[in-house]
Amino acid sequence: MTSPKTVLITGTSSGIGLAAAIGTARAGWTTIATMRDTGKAGALLQAAAEAGVADRVQVERLDVTDPAGITACLEAVVAEHGRLDALVNNAGAAHVGTIEQGSVDDVRAAMEVNFFGVVAVTRAALPHLRAAKGRVITVGSVGGAVGQPFNEAYCAAKFAVEGFMQSLAPVAATVGVDVTVVEPGAVASEFVANLGLDVPALLAAAGPYGPALEAYLARTRQSFAAAQTPAEAAVPIVDALTAARPPFRVQTSQWARDFVATTLADLDGSAVQALTGSWVR
Template sequence: MTSSKTVLITGTSSGIGLAAAIGAARAGWTAIATMRDTGKAEALLKAAAEAGVADRIQLKRLDVTDPASIAACLDEVIAEHGHLDALVNNAGAAQVGTLELMSIDDVRAAMEVNFFGVVAATRAALPHLRASKGRVITVTSVGGVVGQPFNEAYCAAKFAVEGFMESLAPVAATVGVDVTVVEPGAVASEFVANIGLDIPALLAAAGPYTSALQAYIARTQQSYGNAQTPAEAAAPIIDALTAERPAFRIQTSQWARDFVATTLADLDGSAVQALTATWVR
């Protein structure tokens, strides 16, 4: 069993999750780096070796949509380390489309990964985090605060996570568990590429939404040209791991702070609607 603090991070094959695992290991934590397909661990293992932290990275399989997989992973962690001090819910999947262009199954799939996966992993980890007086850190998105065109299912799931965690936080605090949400903006990672979008096919099927979708895609491509690096976006996660009392809500950049402030100060919703309307025309 290890004496160092142990953090389990979901979705570490690339992007923010990979960077968070490396950052946590550099900060002295034992990072349990999980992913649905451990055959995709090459980038993580290479980064760990280059950073000199391979001895503090432990790779495990975990599928957040499978309760048995979550339970098996946590059982292994407790058997091997004796404790769990933090959970970082990072695994997620993008979903681009609008209501008439998606099936209900598409919407349910987005909720399954981005919301129910977070709930399931958190629920399973809480008994161990109560024992260690640990913390839950969940990567949401600025899309969990500001609804965004052609991201209805994704934003719905992220809004749900934000509401869930905001409601859980004061209850968890009574048993010594801190709860934090981390809100990135655009991040230069494989997250968007992993959607597997065929843009010409998407536009061809867009019907009356073609013009709006073209405008949205152009705006999105431009925003990702000025994106944060995964390491930059992961840095606040490490801060939340190591802070004595982390804030509940943390944005990963000044841009993200300015963006979510639009909603937080928008009592009637008009400011957000005026902003996002410019994305589709």
């Protein structure tokens, strides 16, 4: 008998990560569902039980900003299961603010989770993925293609992820590892709620940026009112795991495809500036 393929997914306590873990387990994969705080695994374990896949979902602690913890987690997974066939980089953290009113440390913190965390986990996983001729799938964002107002740190990290993975992909392919970036748009998940924004306080402290921030927040509330569900956004992740030849880049909705297409065809940047400029006026 052939052992089930094993996938490790980061950031599975809620949202896309949770939905991806259920989706991969349903597809027959042994799913190592990792999260920084395993005390928050209740929603995932309940969803796995309801889907009838509890026996294929294994929760492990993994903080993507802890290099020693990353190595220990991966070594334990391979020791127990004998293989690692795929990595799904999903863990991330949103950040809202503009640089004059924030700090460089705020930007560094966003980069640590959203970019360097991806780099660190990918680096540690690659020897095992080479052995399995496996796959790296990274949940990026349309914010990795289109810079968005008051998302400077977050979009910078997601742009960095896109550049890193686009550069890695042809190199990894020479050793049998496929690389895919999945780009969601607005997703109705706890990702945004976890920001814990005090909007009145944020606006009160915004100073000269107050009118622009108020316009941006109003537009954002509207966009999330029509957001995808996490389950819908997770479908392309499972598809990329199982496709014979996965694409390098895939968006999770028609809206996301249209949005990313704006920047891919925008040689002088004027189309994106006109679009995002309308969000703050």
